Amino acid sequence: MLLKEAVSGNKKATDELVAVYADEIYFAALTYVKDSETAREILDKSISDLRGSLCVYPGKGFDSWLAEIVYKNAIFAVKERILAS
Numbered sequence: 001m002l003l004k005e006a007v008s009g010n011k012k013a014t015d016e017l018v019a020v021y022a023d024e025i026y027f028a029a030l031t032y033v034k035d036s037e038t039a040r041e042i043l044d045k046s047i048s049d050l051r052g053s054l055c056v057y058p059g060k061g062f063d064s065w066l067a068e069i070v071y072k073n074a075i076f077a078v079k080e081r082i083l084a085s
Helices: 002-007 011-033 035-056 060-084
Strands: none
Touching: 002 011, 002 035, 011 035, 011 060, 035 060
8 A cells, every 4th residue: 555655646655665665775785785885875876766766666566676776776886886996
């Protein structure tokens, strides 16, 4: 029900959805990058992407869809780190 409300544009439901998944997003990011500051940046970017793309959520497999967002942001962060060194 929460996801359905968030997808329909309910800001409160979206905020609650973010609160439910924030730790999971952070720890997934930390697993990928092994750096807490970078994981925090990935969390922030992933939450922003989640909020911005709920309107195009395909309607099934939310956990996988969210994991893909986090993974793409982690890959981007790692590439940035490599290019900066």
